[in-house]
Structures are given as structure tokens and as C-alpha cells.
Amino acid sequence: MSNIKSYHERIENFDWKIAEKELDYEPGNVINIGWYCSDRICQMGKADKPGLIWEGSTGVEKRYTYNDIRINSNTIAQFLKDLGINPEDRVCLFLDKIPELYIGFLGILKMGAIAQPLFSAFGDESLFIRLDNAQTTAIITQKKHAPKVRKIMDKMPYLKHLIIVDADPGKPLADREVAFDLAKAGKVDHFDIYPTTAESPSVLHYTSGTTGQPKGVKHVHYSLISQYLTAKWVLDLQDDDIYWCTADPGWVTGTSYGIIGAFSNGVTQCVLDAGFSADNWYRFIQKHRITMWYSAPTAIRSLMKAGEEVIKKYDLSSLRHLASVGEPLNSEAVIWSERVFGKPFLDTYWQTETGSIMISNYPGMKIKPGSMGKPFPGITATVIHPETYEPFNETGKIGLIAIRPGWPAMMRTYWKNEETYRKKFQNGWYLPGDRSSIDNEGYFWFVGRDDDVINTGGHLVSPFEVESALLEHLAVAESAVVAKPDFVNMEVVKAFVTLKPGFIASKDLDLDIMNFVRKKLSPLAMPQEIEFIDTLPKTRSGKIMRRILHAKEWGEEIGDTSTLEND
Numbered sequence: 001m002s003n004i005k006s007y008h009e010r011i012e013n014f015d016w017k018i019a020e021k022e023l024d025y026e027p028g029n030v031i032n033i034g035w036y037c038s039d040r041i042c043q044m045g046k047a048d049k050p051g052l053i054w055e056g057s058t059g060v061e062k063r064y065t066y067n068d069i070r071i072n073s074n075t076i077a078q079f080l081k082d083l084g085i086n087p088e089d090r091v092c093l094f095l096d097k098i099p100e101l102y103i104g105f106l107g108i109l110k111m112g113a114i115a116q117p118l119f120s121a122f123g124d125e126s127l128f129i130r131l132d133n134a135q136t137t138a139i140i141t142q143k144k145h146a147p148k149v150r151k152i153m154d155k156m157p158y159l160k161h162l163i164i165v166d167a168d169p170g171k172p173l174a175d176r177e178v179a180f181d182l183a184k185a186g187k188v189d190h191f192d193i194y195p196t197t198a199e200s201p202s203v204l205h206y207t208s209g210t211t212g213q214p215k216g217v218k219h220v221h222y223s224l225i226s227q228y229l230t231a232k233w234v235l236d237l238q239d240d241d242i243y244w245c246t247a248d249p250g251w252v253t254g255t256s257y258g259i260i261g262a263f264s265n266g267v268t269q270c271v272l273d274a275g276f277s278a279d280n281w282y283r284f285i286q287k288h289r290i291t292m293w294y295s296a297p298t299a300i301r302s303l304m305k306a307g308e309e310v311i312k313k314y315d316l317s318s319l320r321h322l323a324s325v326g327e328p329l330n331s332e333a334v335i336w337s338e339r340v341f342g343k344p345f346l347d348t349y350w351q352t353e354t355g356s357i358m359i360s361n362y363p364g365m366k367i368k369p370g371s372m373g374k375p376f377p378g379i380t381a382t383v384i385h386p387e388t389y390e391p392f393n394e395t396g397k398i399g400l401i402a403i404r405p406g407w408p409a410m411m412r413t414y415w416k417n418e419e420t421y422r423k424k425f426q427n428g429w430y431l432p433g434d435r436s437s438i439d440n441e442g443y444f445w446f447v448g449r450d451d452d453v454i455n456t457g458g459h460l461v462s463p464f465e466v467e468s469a470l471l472e473h474l475a476v477a478e479s480a481v482v483a484k485p486d487f488v489n490m491e492v493v494k495a496f497v498t499l500k501p502g503f504i505a506s507k508d509l510d511l512d513i514m515n516f517v518r519k520k521l522s523p524l525a526m527p528q529e530i531e532f533i534d535t536l537p538k539t540r541s542g543k544i545m546r547r548i549l550h551a552k553e554w555g556e557e558i559g560d561t562s563t564l565e566n567d
């Protein structure tokens with residue numbers, strides 16, 4: 001039996017109060033995600049239930065019951081409070097997928113500060129842009145990532161503490177640096193949780209746009225209402241589930257469903273902090289008897305590529321329910337998973353800004369492979385004309401996805417960027433910036449993004465950020481960055497570069513530029529290909545026309561080039 005019962009039944013008479021009631025929340029009361037994800041689960045009689053089973057790259061395992069999660073998050077909350085961190089201060093988590101990341105997230109929320117998770121593979125430039133925008137007060141990191149922070153420390157007078165969770169004992173630390181070892185810290189059994197209410201800020205996630213710097217998406221504690229219920233109805237989390245969300249909490253899936261959705265539903269969740277390999281993933285499922293698996297199309301396509309022989313080596317019969325998010329899930333992947341695992345991956349669609357699943361396939365619903373499914377009960381979503389912003393009268397038309405604002409996990413603003421936030425709304429709709437059509441049975445079919453942002457392996461990369469980094473390289477005069485098709489990652493970053501006088505294109509220069517971007521930004525943003533060209537296509541006003549380069553990569557019609565300077 002799935003949690004959602006019947007989709008039709010749920011959609012009629014839907015009210016978010018269903019989640020409020022299940023969580024014993026009354027409007028106006030205190031609501032703290034940290035408490036709901038640990039203390040409350042203990043109060044419900046699950047204190048000794050395993051909440052987090054963690055496995056590192058060397059195979060070492062750590063287990064935490066819900067009571068351990070409660071006490072350890074208290075301990076971190078108390079430590080931050082004693083350091084002098086105030087409610088609503090931004091505390092950045094710059095960590096691999098280690099237990100401190102999951103438990104630290106809850107600790108930050110318990111003491112009323114705002115959790116700012118950043119992907120641990122970020123280079124110093126990516127890091128600085130996001131910390132500077134947020135005026136972050138403290139960073140929690142590991143000694144292996146600390147050098148990247150130290151490199152930019154001088155530019156960040158607002159950053160008061162660099163907290164290192166695995167510092168070498170006895171080794172002196174620099175000014176502003178402090179060691180905190182969770183395993184050795186005196187445990188705090190009781191912590192007075194900061195009385196956050198519905199609109200108190202909780203999480204600040206950075207997401208990339210086409211132009212300008214990344215935007216800080218501000219979420220609030222009330223987001224729990226959507227995250228809890230969507231995890232229950234779409235991911236179908238049930239009491240005896242062993243859940244595995246493969247996403248990194250540096251990105252929104254890893255927090256909304258890798259922390260909040262999972263722990264607020266009181267399931268046992270497993271985390272694998274190791275690089276991808278088909279063998280290792282299947283072994284992990286077999287070892288922990290994973291029942292619910294939430295992953296991403298790129299991972300699924302990588303598994304497809306690894307073939308079926310490797311699957312036969314493992315017992316994957318524990319799998320009960322599979323779902324996917326982050327990029328288009330092609331129908332082949334759905335059909336393949338049904339054949340090899342006996343279960344299709346159910347596609348779910350949402351984004352950093354929406355905070356929770358918006359459109360998806362549901363357990364028990366007819367699955368149309370390649371379709372994203374239907375809006376979550378309580379979500380009004382449609383497709384509108386890109387100019388009139390009016391819904392189409394007929395089905396099958398391609399337009400912009402539009403969602404009626406007002407669900408609990410909706411972002412509240414872009415940090416210090418109210419103007420860009422306001423532009424996301426038109427004619428009473430929130431526009432995620434994606435194109436889709438709807439068929440005659442109400443299923444959504446994703447078409448593409450409505451901007452130049454590159455979605456590589458489910459991660460958004462801003463062409464602007466990569467172009468800016470490229471321009472800092474000694475040899476680069478101009479650059480234009482576009483997506484290039486790729487079987488596994490769907491899109492990868494490709495850069496077109498013109499060189500400054502005196503520089504000559506070569507394999508060495510190519511590698512040097514790639515590495516330069518990887519170090520400054522991240523491995524995701526590193527161009528997989530650099531094409532040196534003499535001139536870039538520009539409009540008469542001098543704007544680089546990415547559209548033309550993009551069309552060339554995808555073998556598409558170039559379209560109107562009337563404003564082109566050098567055709």
C-alpha cells in the first residue's frame with residue numbers, strides 16, 4: 001500500500017492542513033525543522049531507531065539512532081551559540097557528505113541561524129561569490145577544504161569563524177580558526193531550541209542564472225510542511241523504509257529530501273560518501289537492503305552504460321520504489337529500470353526555488369515514460385504563452401511552466417536581490433524558467449529551459465560565471481560558453497575562446513585553461529571542450545550571441561541572425 005492512496009482522491013479536497021495536522025502544528029506556533037527532524041521523532045517512540053547510516057569511501061561505517069541525531073545536533077547548536085553566533089546569522093556547511101553535514105544542518109537550525117550549504121568541490125572563486133553575497137558569519141569545514149577558505153579569508157572581514165571538524169589535535173590554528181570534533185565534544189542532552197516560527201529563515205541555497213552572480217534562494221521553517229508531505233506521498237516514505245537519496249546536500253535535493261523530508265518522516269536513511277561506480281552502488285543497495293532510492297538521470301544513464309552483467313552480481317530485491325530528479329529523465333531510462341530492477345524510476349520535477357516537488361509521477365498512477373507526471377495535490381501548475389502569459393486553451397502546446405504561488409516550501413526571496421525575485425512572477429504565476437507541454441490527460445512533458453543556463457548532470461552552471469572565470473586567464477581575450485550534448489550528462493560545458501595576441505592555441509593551453517576553471521569554480525563548471533576561434537559571433541551592439549554557437553552544437557536551425565555583426 002502506498003501512502004498517497006489515490007491521486008484523484010488526494011487532489012480533491014486537498015489542504016496543506018493535512019501535513020500541519022500530522023505534524024501537530026498550529027499556525028502561529030513555533031516550528032523548527034531541527035526539532036521536527038530529531039526530538040520529535042524520539043518523542044514518537046523512535047529514539048533507538050537508526051536514523052543515519054553513513055559509509056565513507058574506505059568502507060568505514062558510522063551509525064546514528066534518532067536519539068544520537070538529537071543529542072549530536074544539540075551539541076553542535078550549543079557550540080555555535082557559545083561561539084557567539086546569533087539567530088539568522090548565515091552558517092555555511094562546506095563539507096563532504098559526512099555525518100557532520102547532516103547533523104550540523106539540524107544543529108544550525110536548532111539555534112536559529114540560517115544554514116548555507118555549499119558543494120565541497122567548489123573552488124575559491126565560487127565559494128567567495130556565495131559567501132560574500134550572504135555575508136556569512138561562520139563556515140564549518142574539513143581540513144582538506146580549509147585551504148580554499150584560507151585563500152579568501154582576507155577578503156571576508158564578516159567571516160568570524162572557520163570551524164574545522166577534523167583538525168589535528170594540538171596543532172595550532174590561525175586567527176579566526178577553531179577546532180570542533182563532534183565525536184569528542186561533551187554531549188548536550190538538552191538544548192533550548194530557538195523558537196523559530198513559520199516565516200523564520202532556515203536555509204540559503206545558491207543557484208545559477210544566465211546573467212549575473214548566483215542567487216541566494218531563501219527558505220523558511222514552514223517549508224517543512226511541503227517537504228514532509230511530498231516525501232511521504234511521492235517518495236512514499238514509510239516507517240520500515242531504508243532510504244537512499246544520492247544527492248549531495250550542497251544542492252537542494254540533498255537538503256529538502258536528503259535531510260528534511262527523510263528525518264521528518266522518521267525513516268532510516270543511508271548515505272554513501274564515495275565516488276560513483278556501478279559496482280559500489282549496487283553493493284551499497286544490497287548491503288543495506290535499500291527500499292526507496294531517490295536519484296538522478298545522469299546516475300541512471302551511467303548505470304545503463306555500465307550494463308546488465310554487473311546487476312546480476314547483486315541482490316537488489318529489497319528495492320520497492322525508485323524516483324529521479326534534476327534533469328529530463330528520458331523514456332529509455334524509465335523502461336530500462338523497469339526491466340532491470342522490476343521498478344520504473346518515477347520522474348519528479350522541481351527546483352531550488354520551489355523547495356519541494358511540484359510535478360511528478362506518483363505510486364499507483366499510470367506512468368508515461370518520458371513525462372514528468374502531474375502537479376502535486378495543492379499545486380496549481382499549467383503551461384502559459386510566453387508573451388501573453390495566458391494558459392493555452394488547447395493541449396499539446398509548448399509554453400512556459402507556470403505555478404500559482406503560495407505553497408509552504410516556496411522561496412521567500414533571492415537574498416539581497418528582490419528585483420530578480422519579482423521578475424520570476426508574471427500575471428499571478430511563478431515562472432520556474434522551463435518550457436513544457438501538457439497532454440490531454442494532464443501529464444507534463446518537459447521541453448527545455450527558457451534561458452542559457454547549462455544543466456550538466458543535474459547541476460546548473462551559469463555560462464556567465466564560466467565566461468567570467470575564463471576572462472581571468474592570461475591568454476583569453478573573449479569567451480562564450482554554451483551547452484554541448486552528452487549521452488550521460490545530457491549537457492556538458494563547452495567554451496569558445498579567442499586568444500590575446502601572442503598566444504597560440506595548443507593542447508597544453510587547452511588543458512591549462514580547463515584546470516584554471518576547475519580550480520576557481522568547480523569540476524562541474526570546467527569546460528569539457530574548448531574551441532579556439534578567431535572571432536565570436538556578436539550583435540551589432542557587441543553582445544556575444546551564444547544562441548548561434550548553441551544551435552551549431554545541437555545541429556539546430558540558427559534562426560534570425562539579422563542583428564548579427566559578422567555573419
Ligand code: WT7
Nearest residue numbers: 253325326327328329348349350351352446460
Ligand atoms: C532545474 C532546477 C530540484 C532538484 C535539483 C535541481 C531542471 C529539474 C527536472 C525534471 C526536467 C528538470 C529544470 C529546473 N529539472 N527536474 N524532472 N525534468 N528538468 O535543482 O539546480 O534548482 O535545477 O533543473 O530546468 O528548473 P536546480
